[in-house]
Amino acid sequence: xxxxxxxxxxxxxxxxxxxxxxxxxxxxxxxxxxxxxxxxxxxxxxxxxxxxxxxxxxxxxxxxxxxxxxxxxxxxxxxxxxxxxxxxxxxxxxxxxxxxxxxxxxxxxxxxxxx
Amino acid sequence: xxxxxxxxxxxxxxxxxxxxxxxxxxxxxxxxxxxxxxxxxxxxxxxxxxxxxxxxxxxxxxxxxxxxxxxxxxxxxxxxxxxxxxxxxxxxxxxxxxxxxxxxxxxxxx
Numbered sequence: 626x627x628x629x630x631x632x633x634x635x636x637x638x639x640x641x642x643x644x645x646x647x648x649x650x651x652x653x654x655x656x657x658x659x660x661x662x663x664x665x666x667x668x669x670x671x672x673x674x675x676x677x678x679x680x681x682x683x684x685x686x687x688x689x690x691x692x693x694x695x696x697x698x699x700x701x702x703x704x705x706x707x708x709x710x711x712x713x714x715x716x717x718x719x720x721x722x723x724x725x726x727x728x729x730x731x732x733x734x735x736x737x738x739x740x
Numbered sequence: 741x742x743x744x745x746x747x748x749x750x751x752x753x754x755x756x757x758x759x760x761x762x763x764x765x766x767x768x769x770x771x772x773x774x775x776x777x778x779x780x781x782x783x784x785x786x787x788x789x790x791x792x793x794x795x796x797x798x799x800x801x802x803x804x805x806x807x808x809x810x811x812x813x814x815x816x817x818x819x820x821x822x823x824x825x826x827x828x829x830x831x832x833x834x835x836x837x838x839x840x841x842x843x844x845x846x847x848x849x850x
Contacts, residue, residue: 668843711781728839
């Protein structure tokens with residue numbers, strides 16, 4: 626069974642600090658990695674995607690990928706109260722050779738930014 | 741314009757009933773999905789269709805039947821509803837990269 630593991634939290638971070646969210650995955654064949662943000666009662670929203678080893682930065686968000694360690698992380702700089710949400714790590718699992726056929730989600734990490 | 745729209749947003753029904761959830765996307769994506777999010781917020785894939793062809797059918801009871809009349813629509817019909825079917829059902833679509841989700845349908849079986 627291919628799995629994506631996350632610490633469920635809650636992770637409490639003071640406003641203005643860096644929030645660090647981590648994820649490990651079991652399928653070595655995975656090629657696409659995503660972070661989604663889900664506010665309570667809302668649908669998941671894609672905030673970052675990463676496909677190659679290293680860092681990818683977008684505004685206050687940085688995604689980090691290490692395929693050898695099967696590890697993905699998300700850093701949120703200058704954390705704001707509006708960043709309080711559940712963050713879902715998602716990893717593709719190939720079906721019939723199409724990398725987009727299936728995405729497996731972790732159970733999410735609840736992040737709470739303390740004002 | 742809403743990219744992925746689901747109806748209804750809320751659905752309350754009795755055990756044993758049959759119900760349908762509809763999904764439409766206007767993004768021109770080839771692939772559509774149904775995901776179930778349970779009370780513990782775990783998001784699990786149920787089905788996917790690529791251009792009207794069923795690609796993924798996870799271990800979902802036969803009471804759940806997806807139908808895709810065209811690549812912009814993916815509906816979910818559920819027969820003989822059970823208490824354990826209560827959850828939020830999300831439709832999503834993708835072309836390449838991440839998914840775009842609909843707003844979800846909260847199904848409550850009483």
